[in-house]
Amino acid sequence: MSERPSLWWIDWRLSHGPLVRETIGRFLFFFLLGAALLSLLLSGGVSRFLAERYAVTAVLRAEVPSAEAEGLARKVASLPAVRSAAYRDAEAAWKEFLRAYPDPDPLRGPGGNPMPGYIEIRIRPDRFTGEDIDPVVSALRSVPLVERVLAGEEWLPRLLRAGRIASWACWGIFGAFVAGFFLVARLQERARAVASAVDFAFLAERGVSTGRLAFFRAAAAAVSGFLLAAAGTAAGGGALFLSLRKFPFLERVIGPPSDLLLPRTVAGALLFSCGAALLSAAVSLIGWRAARSGRK
Amino acid sequence: MTPGIRRILSAFLAAVVSLAILLPSGAPAARDIAAELRKERGRLLEMKDREEKTVRELTEALRNEKRSKGRVDALRDRLKRQKSLLSRIDRKISVLNERLDRAEKAVRELEAAHGQARSDLQRAEVAAFVGLRAGTGAPWRPSVRERERHFMRVYLVAGAEGIDRITRARERKTEELTGLERQVAVTEKKRTSEKKVGDSLLSRQEEERRRLADIERAKKRKQEELKSLRAKIARMESVVSRVERQVKERELRARRRGAGGSAARAPDGDPRRFASLSGGLSAPLAGKVVTRFGRQRDTTFDVTIENRGVEIEAPSGASVKSVGQGEVAFAGAVSGFGNVLIVQHGGGLFSVYGRLDTFLVKHGEAVKKGTVVGRLPGSPSGKSVLYLELRAGGTAIDPTSVIPLER
Numbered sequence: 001m002s003e004r005p006s007l008w009w010i011d012w013r014l015s016h017g018p019l020v021r022e023t024i025g026r027f028l029f030f031f032l033l034g035a036a037l038l039s040l041l042l043s044g045g046v047s048r049f050l051a052e053r054y055a056v057t058a059v060l061r062a063e064v065p066s067a068e069a070e071g072l073a074r075k076v077a078s079l080p081a082v083r084s085a086a087y088r089d090a091e092a093a094w095k096e097f098l099r100a101y102p103d104p105d106p107l108r109g110p111g112g113n114p115m116p117g118y119i120e121i122r123i124r125p126d127r128f129t130g131e132d133i134d135p136v137v138s139a140l141r142s143v144p145l146v147e148r149v150l151a152g153e154e155w156l157p158r159l160l161r162a163g164r165i166a167s168w169a170c171w172g173i174f175g176a177f178v179a180g181f182f183l184v185a186r187l188q189e190r191a192r193a194v195a196s197a198v199d200f201a202f203l204a205e206r207g208v209s210t211g212r213l214a215f216f217r218a219a220a221a222a223v224s225g226f227l228l229a230a231a232g233t234a235a236g237g238g239a240l241f242l243s244l245r246k247f248p249f250l251e252r253v254i255g256p257p258s259d260l261l262l263p264r265t266v267a268g269a270l271l272f273s274c275g276a277a278l279l280s281a282a283v284s285l286i287g288w289r290a291a292r293s294g295r296k
Numbered sequence: 297m298t299p300g301i302r303r304i305l306s307a308f309l310a311a312v313v314s315l316a317i318l319l320p321s322g323a324p325a326a327r328d329i330a331a332e333l334r335k336e337r338g339r340l341l342e343m344k345d346r347e348e349k350t351v352r353e354l355t356e357a358l359r360n361e362k363r364s365k366g367r368v369d370a371l372r373d374r375l376k377r378q379k380s381l382l383s384r385i386d387r388k389i390s391v392l393n394e395r396l397d398r399a400e401k402a403v404r405e406l407e408a409a410h411g412q413a414r415s416d417l418q419r420a421e422v423a424a425f426v427g428l429r430a431g432t433g434a435p436w437r438p439s440v441r442e443r444e445r446h447f448m449r450v451y452l453v454a455g456a457e458g459i460d461r462i463t464r465a466r467e468r469k470t471e472e473l474t475g476l477e478r479q480v481a482v483t484e485k486k487r488t489s490e491k492k493v494g495d496s497l498l499s500r501q502e503e504e505r506r507r508l509a510d511i512e513r514a515k516k517r518k519q520e521e522l523k524s525l526r527a528k529i530a531r532m533e534s535v536v537s538r539v540e541r542q543v544k545e546r547e548l549r550a551r552r553r554g555a556g557g558s559a560a561r562a563p564d565g566d567p568r569r570f571a572s573l574s575g576g577l578s579a580p581l582a583g584k585v586v587t588r589f590g591r592q593r594d595t596t597f598d599v600t601i602e603n604r605g606v607e608i609e610a611p612s613g614a615s616v617k618s619v620g621q622g623e624v625a626f627a628g629a630v631s632g633f634g635n636v637l638i639v640q641h642g643g644g645l646f647s648v649y650g651r652l653d654t655f656l657v658k659h660g661e662a663v664k665k666g667t668v669v670g671r672l673p674g675s676p677s678g679k680s681v682l683y684l685e686l687r688a689g690g691t692a693i694d695p696t697s698v699i700p701l702e703r
Contacts, residue, residue: 055439059446093447100444101423114454115447150442159438 007208007216014196022188023228029181030232030276031239034269036174038237041268042255045167048125050159051083052252056121056133057150058140062090064117072145073119079139081132083124089117116147125255130160182283189221189287197291214288218281225280229273237269347525354518357511364508371501378494385487392480399473406466413462417455424448569688570698573620573641575665577699580617580649580684581672583610584702587681589694604692605648605685608701612675616682618663619647619699627655633683637669644690650683 012019043049058076060069069087077085088096093115121140123133137151152159193200204210237260244250244257251257259265428445570577587607618639625646626638633650637657640646653673657663672680686695695701 053437053439055437057439057443057446097444097447097451100440101427101448114450116450118443148446150439150446152438152442155438 007213009220010213011192011196011217011220014199015192018188018192018195022192023224026181026185026225026228027232027235030229031236032232033174033177033181033236034229034233034272035236035240036177037233037272038240038260038265038269039254040170040174041265042259043253044125044128045170046163047128047167048255049253050163051123051125051128054123054128054152054156054159056123056137056140058119058121058143058146059148059150060117060119060145061147062116064145066117068145069117069119072143076119076121076136076140079136081123081127081136083122085119085121087117087119090115093118128160128163130157178279182279185280185283186287186290189284190290191287193288193291210292214285217288218284221284222277222281226273226277228280229276230269233269233272343525343528347522347529350518350521350525354515354522357515357518361508361511361515364504364511368501368504368508371497371504375494375497375501378490378497382487382490382494385483385490389480389483389487392476392483396473396476396480399469399476403466403469403473406462406469410459410462410466413455413459417452417459420448420452420455424452569643570620570641570645570686570693573645575621577619578617578665579699579701580619581608581610581614581682582702583608583614583682585609585696588703589692589696605650605683606695606701608682608684609679610672610682612672612678612680613653614672614680614682615668616649616652616670616672618665618667618669619684619686619695620645620665622647622663624657624659624661624663624669627657627659634673635670636683639663639669644688646687648683648685648687650685651681653680 058072060072066087066089069089073085073087076082090113094113097115121136123136133151133156137149140146140149200210200213203213240254241257241260244254424445427448585606586609587603589603589606592601592603616637620639620641622639622641622645624637625640626636628636630636630650635650635652635655637649637652637655638646639649649670651672652670655670657667657669663669672682674680684695686693686698696703
């Protein structure tokens with residue numbers, strides 16, 4: 001009875017040195033790509049950045065008591081699209097106004113503080129769309145305590161459009177990197193297949209079918225791709241976590257580190273790893289075929 | 297003529313009446329006494345003229361003094377009121393000046409505040425413009441910038457309203473200031489006018505005081521003169537009394553010779569003798585006794601006067617009736633008493649009516665009780681005075697003791 005040799009990890013046995021180098025390179029690449037992916041998932045492109053900069057201001061009437069204003073702020077905070085609603089009294093408004101204008105002397109007239117109190121409403125980054133903001137603004141305008149609502153009607157559509165474009169650009173860059181990975185990996189797979197062509201021919205002469213060989217090579221590439229992507233994404237997530245902890249200002253752009261452990265983030269990372277596995281398998285097959293046909 | 301002078305004159309009148317009574321009934325043999333009486337009468341008349349003149353002058357001086365004192369008092373009162381008024385005006389001016397100062401200060405402060413507010417507003421507008429151009433605040437926070445711009449608008453509106461408020465307040469204060477200035481001007485003018493009035497009153501008061509001093513000197517001089525005359529008159533009265541006594545003694549002697557022992561009834565001043573007149577006595581007219589009989593104190597001259605009759609105040613032009621039956625013994629003018637009528641009732645009883653205007657009976661005419669013998673003179677005040685004297689045996693008696701007169 002003739003014993004059939006195992007074809008798992010055949011490349012590892014035939015091209016140990018190049019494969020180690022490729023593996024290290026791919027890990028680093030997946031590390032960067034995973035970190036970028038997680039950042040994109042957390043930030044929603046530039047939504048978090050823009051949501052952090054955008055706020056709806058409900059200017060209250062001068063005679064509104066603080067207790068009523070705070071009650072209104074609590075009610076507003078309970079709206080689905082609202083991330084936070086903070087009441088600032090007239091004194092805080094006056095200080096903010098004085099801070100905004102560098103020459104406060106002429107502004108300190110004998111008439112006292114003319115500023116009214118206001119409620120600053122922040123929108124959730126994942127709900128930072130015109131459809132979610134409009135109901136909040138409409139609701140505020142119908143409140144008698146509110147004198148005026150400053151929601152940036154003039155510039156908000158432009159801001160949202162710019163945000164969408166920026167988000168698409170971010171994802172486009174991410175996709176370009178993935179495509180680049182595909183091309184580089186294909187070349188590597190082809191080169192390795194060409195380099196091992198003598199060995200594969202030897203195996204073929206001894207009855208190992210070409211299809212089976214290609215399958216096992218692709219399967220090994222998928223497994224290794226998944227593992228490398230998962231490990232790289234995990235490492236990238238860890239690095240991102242540390243960065244967010246060390247540089248809190250990044251939270252305003254990316255998000256809080258705790259969001260890294262959210263199920264949707266983990267699911268996204270797993271999907272990315274699966275995608276990487278499929279891509280690795282596809283690259284292995286395409287490289288094998290290219291090597292067999294003699295194409296570049 | 298004052299009551300004091302009238303009282304002094306009444307003393308003279310008494311002497312004259314005595315003489316007038318005694319002379320027609322005197323004995324023809326006593327030529328020396330008659331001559332003496334004529335001589336004394338002449339002297340007495342001369343002295344009376346002088347006394348009358350002095351009294352007139354003194355009366356005039358007293359009237360002038362009274363008028364002058366009245367004027368001085370009135371001027372003093374007016375000056376006091378004037379000073380009080382000036383003081384009030386000064387206080388008012390002081391209060392107005394204080395209010396004026398406060399209003400001026402307020403206007404100055406408001407003007408400064410207005411200028412400052414305008415300047416601040418302009419600077420704020422510049423700051424707003426510069427801020428708008430330079431993107432004041434956080435450029436990456438459009439909402440914050442929008443809020444800051446809104447706050448700047450709120451501030452600018454508040455600043456403009458503040459300027460409006462200050463402008464209105466300044467206008468109100470300016471109007472108040474103008475009103476106060478007008479009030480001060482009017483009050484100052486009034487003060488100047490009242491000051492002039494006060495000065496004029498002061499000069500008039502000084503003038504009146506000088507006149508009063510002159511009058512006082514004249515009065516003193518006349519009083520001295522009157523005092524001297526009164527002394528002379530007193531002496532004269534003693535002379536007349538002496539003569540009267542001599543006449544009485546002569547009458548008594550003659551009665552003794554004619555009626556034997558029946559003349560033992562000596563005439564005396566018993567009022568009851570008047571009551572025994574046939575038909576009784578009645579009031580000469582309806583009126584009130586204003587000068588009483590007997591010793592009276594004259595406060596004007598600070599002397600005691602012996603009144604020998606009474607003065608009855610009655611309406612001007614009233615008819616004077618005889619108090620009883622008798623015969624007119626004398627009807628003529630007596631210095632100081634005007635027209636005097638004397639009715640002899642017999643038995644040494646006489647009634648004397650002085651200050652008459654006209655006589656309605658003649659000397660020697662018989663009158664009955666109630667016969668109208670004369671009328672009182674007219675007077676602007678509507679009141680005149682009748683001098684009534686009753687004499688019994690050469691002694692004046694109180695008419696109110698025998699005639700019912702209103703006191």
